[in-house]
Amino acid sequence: MPTELIYLRDAYLTEFDAVVVDVRDGAVALDRTAFYATGGGQPNDTGALAGLAVTDVRKDGEHVWHSVEGGPLPAIGDTVHGQVDWGRRHDLMRTHTALHVLCGVIWNEWRVPVTGGNMEPLSARMDFEFDPLPEGFGPRVEQLVNTELAADRPIEVSFLPRSTAVMDEDLIRTKVSLIPESVPEIRVVDIVGLDKQADGGTHVRTTGEVGRIRVVKLENKGKGNKRVRLEIIDA
Ligand SMILES: [Zn+2]
Numbered sequence: 001m002p003t004e005l006i007y008l009r010d011a012y013l014t015e016f017d018a019v020v021v022d023v024r025d026g027a028v029a030l031d032r033t034a035f036y037a038t039g040g041g042q043p044n045d046t047g048a049l050a051g052l053a054v055t056d057v058r059k060d061g062e063h064v065w066h067s068v069e070g071g072p073l074p075a076i077g078d079t080v081h082g083q084v085d086w087g088r089r090h091d092l093m094r095t096h097t098a099l100h101v102l103c104g105v106i107w108n109e110w111r112v113p114v115t116g117g118n119m120e121p122l123s124a125r126m127d128f129e130f131d132p133l134p135e136g137f138g139p140r141v142e143q144l145v146n147t148e149l150a151a152d153r154p155i156e157v158s159f160l161p162r163s164t165a166v167m168d169e170d171l172i173r174t175k176v177s178l179i180p181e182s183v184p185e186i187r188v189v190d191i192v193g194l195d196k197q198a199d200g201g202t203h204v205r206t207t208g209e210v211g212r213i214r215v216v217k218l219e220n221k222g223k224g225n226k227r228v229r230l231e232i233i234d235a
Contacts, residue, residue, distance in 0.1 A: 002062035004032035008187055009157070011093060011202040014047075014084040020074050022063060028073060029063035034084050037064045041118045042096055042201045045089050050080040089202065091121035094210045094232050097155060097191070097203045098145070099124055101210070102228065104195025105144045107173070110134065115225060122232045123216075130226040133218060141228070142215045148194055150235070152208035156190045170196040211235040 003021075006013055013034050022029035028049060035057045038044040044057035052068035059065075066082075074080050096119060103114050106128055117126035134140070162179070165171050165186035174197045179186060189199040191207060204210060211234045219227040 001031065003030055003059075003064040005037075005064070006032055006034040007036055007202050008200065010034075011089075011204075014086045014089070016082050017079055018082060020076050020078045020080060023073050023076055024065075026069075026073075027065045027067045028080070029065050030080070030082070033057075033064050033066070034082060035064065035066060036084075036089070036092070036202055040200050041099075041116075042092055043120065045084045045092075047082065047084040049082045050074045050078070054082075088121055090204075091232075092119065093202045093204045095119045095122055095124050096201045097207065098149070098210045098213050098230070098232050099126055100189065100191055100195045100197060100199070100203070101145050101148050101207055102126055102141070102213070102230070103174075103197070104191060105141065105148060107195070109141075109144060113173070123230070124232075125227055125229045127221060127225055127227050129224045131224045133220075133226050138215045138218055142213060142230075146212050148191075149207045149210050149212060152206045153194055154192050154206050155203050156192060157203070158188050158190065160186050160188055162186055165198065168196070171198055174198060208235070 016034045018030040018032045020028055021031050035045045037057045037059045047054045049066050052070050054066050054068055056067035106112050112128050112130055115127045162184055165176050176198045186198045189203055190196045211232055213230045215230050217229040221227050
């Protein structure tokens, strides 16, 4: 059985019990977990598992592996308690939602798609197909994003059958068709009225919870590739 990813349905759950299904050098696989595994531009959570510090979380095959410091490691079949470091996780949720707001704003204003991105707690970069960047882009995009954050839009997470998702115009724009055909159900993160994407990350409940953003730097990464670096600050 693949590890159940609790955070896909509840990003606010930080404590859980789970059964150890496999153990290897310094790492533990569980039947369920609230720890986010690195992926989709969002880094892993940290925290504690069975009293040991969790330093890394990765998917490998069907299981989520939690690298822990010290020992002894729990044994296969043991029930263990996990606790996610909420400060780091919540900062990553704020950051991830801010990036989706940025994507929505840039699409609505300039009809330019995103090409990639990465985040750390409260700082991130995202690349867009601008060529060149519009005049006055930095202050303008910062203002547009902060207006959407202050509007406190709700964020809804849902699960759609693949056949429904591939017909949705907003999801087509964000390349839902690239998700492997073997995935029967698509998780959709909808910042209502602004941005809708197939996404496996953790998000806050409303855009107001993000705070504000500041555009730190704009970089030219070549033709049709302009990088926006931003930080998230309290409102
Ligand atoms: Zn995302």
